[in-house]
Amino acid sequence: MNGEKISKKVVVDRLAWVDRMLEEIRSLPLETEEEFTQDSRNVWAAESCLRRALESLLDLGRHVLARGFGVGVGEYKEISAQLKEHGVLDEQSARLLHIMAGYRNRMVHFYHEVTSEELYDICRNQLGDIEAVADAYRRWLRENPDKIDESL
Numbered sequence: 001m002n003g004e005k006i007s008k009k010v011v012v013d014r015l016a017w018v019d020r021m022l023e024e025i026r027s028l029p030l031e032t033e034e035e036f037t038q039d040s041r042n043v044w045a046a047e048s049c050l051r052r053a054l055e056s057l058l059d060l061g062r063h064v065l066a067r068g069f070g071v072g073v074g075e076y077k078e079i080s081a082q083l084k085e086h087g088v089l090d091e092q093s094a095r096l097l098h099i100m101a102g103y104r105n106r107m108v109h110f111y112h113e114v115t116s117e118e119l120y121d122i123c124r125n126q127l128g129d130i131e132a133v134a135d136a137y138r139r140w141l142r143e144n145p146d147k148i149d150e151s152l
Contacts, residue, residue, distance in 0.1 A: 005149035006067045011141060014060040018134050021053035025123050033120045043116045046123050047107065053130055054104040057097065060137060064088055068147045076101035093136035096129050 028042050029035040036042050061079040065071040069086050073079050077098060084094035103122075107114055141148060 004067045004070075006064055006141070006147050008148050008150050010063050011060065011137075011148070014056045014063070015134055015138065017056040018053045018130065021049040021056070022127055022130060024049045025053075025127060028123065030120070030124050033117065036120045036123075037116045040116075043119055046119045047111075047114065050119065050122060051104060051107045054100050054107075057130065057133055057137075058101055058104065061088075061097065064137070068144075076104060088140045089133070089136050093133050097133050100130070100133070 025046055028046055029038075036046075058076050058079055061083050062073055065073060065079065065082050065086065065088075068088075069082075071082055071086070073082055080089065080094040080097035080101060083089040083097065084091065089097060
């Protein structure tokens with residue numbers, strides 16, 4: 001596994017997926033919580049798009065670790081620590097990704113506890129955190145072109 005390169009196709013796909021999911025969330029009625037929750041389809045769309053955006057960031061991290069460093073990770077929460085250890089993410093970005101991994105796990109395993117109010121708050125006020133981690137990946141990838149397999 002070590003010595004392989006990070007697939008540009010995977011990188012482009014996962015980051016595009018994050019961008020698309022954030023765009024979908026931002027297209028929802030987020031002016032007020034009442035407006036957001038008035039139609040339950042907004043809540044379900046927000047949950048699905050948020051989970052997919054988080055999974056895309058985590059899948060990209062897993063790919064970077066496996067292909068770029070020969071490191072396998074078993075749990076989503078391990079990804080952030082390994083990315084920090086290998087210099088892909090700084091302390092703040094790794095901390096954010098760790099929190100996101102925990103929230104993704106909560107969305108999947110404790111879905112019945114995730115409220116429309118907290119989804120609204122995240123969608124209204126915290127999407128910038130997802131963008132910050134995506135941008136941290138982009139910066140590292142730009143700074144390490146030797147680790148990228150450019151073939152699509």
